[in-house]
Amino acid sequence: MEASNIGGPGAREAGVGGGPGARDTGGMREADVAPAPAALEPTGGRLAGWTPADPGPLGLAAFAGTTFVLSLVNAGLVGSGHLVGGGLLPLIAALSLAYGGAAQFLAGIWEFRTGNTFGAVAFCSYGAFWISFYLIVHAAASVAPTELFSGLGLYLWMWGIFTTYMFIASLRTTGAVAAVFLLLAATFIILGIGNSALAGTHSVTNGTIKFGGWVGLVTAIVAWYASFASVLNSTFGRVVLPVVPLSRP
DSSP: OOOOOOOOOOOOOTTSSOOTTOEEETTEEEOOOOOOTTOBOTTSOBOTTOOOOOOHHHHHHHHHHHHHHHHHHHTTSSTTSSSTTOTTHHHHHHIIIIIIIIIHHHHHHHHHHHTOHHHHHHHHHHHHHHHHHHHHHHHGGGSOHHHHHHHHHHHHHHHHHHHHHHHHHHTTSBHHHHHHHHHHHHHHHHHHHHHHHHTTSSOSOOHHHHHHHHHHHHHHHHHHHHHHHHHHHHHHTSOSSOOOBOSOO
8 A cells, every 4th residue: 555654743943832931952942831830749849940851853753763664665665665465564554653653643742731833733733644544554455446545645635735834834943844844745745646646547556656755765864854953952052963943033
C-alpha cells in the first residue's frame, strides 16, 4: 500500500506562542511559563522556578524518524515498494503508532501547556495522522486495491490542504520549520496524485509515488536538522546550528 511519508512536524520555534516575556534560546523563542500549581515536590512543597522543557524537538524527531522509514519504502529503496504484504509492515505500523503517533501527539498536548498554538495544532494533528495511518494499514488487506488507492488519494489531498495553510503560518517561525512544512505539503500532494492515479490500475506503485518518497526523505532530513538544532542550541545556551528566525522581535 502506498501512503504518505509524513508525520507531522510543528515545532515551537522563533516567535510562535512565545509572546512578550519569552526568552531567546539560540535563535528560538522559548516561553517563560510559571510553575504549574499542581506540581509538587515529594515533601509536598511547590517546585520553585520550574519551567517545562520545550516539546518541539521531540515532536520534530518523532515526525522525522517515522517519515524517513516510510519514505524509504515509498521511494523503493527498501522492501517491496509498498506496504501491504511487505515484510516491513510490522515496523512501519509500530513506528506509526508509538513514535510518529503517540510521542508526537503527546508533544502537541504539552505545547498546549506552554501556550504555543502553532506547535499544539501541528503536533496533535500529525500525531493523529500517524495513528489513523496505523489503522489504515491494518485494515488495508480487506479493501479492494482500487478503493484503497482512491481513498488514500483523497486522504492525502486532505492532509495536503491542511499542511499548506500550516506552511503559511510557519512563515512566522523559523526558516528550518517553514522548509519542513513546505516540503511536507509537496510530499502529501505528490503522493496524493500518485495514489489517485493507481486507483484505475492493477499496479502497486508508480513513478509519482517513488518521487514522493524521495521528497519525503528530504523532508525528514530537514526536520531532523530542526530538531537537532533546537536540542543543541538549548543545551549549549547559544546558537550552534542556525534555524533562521523569520519573526521580528
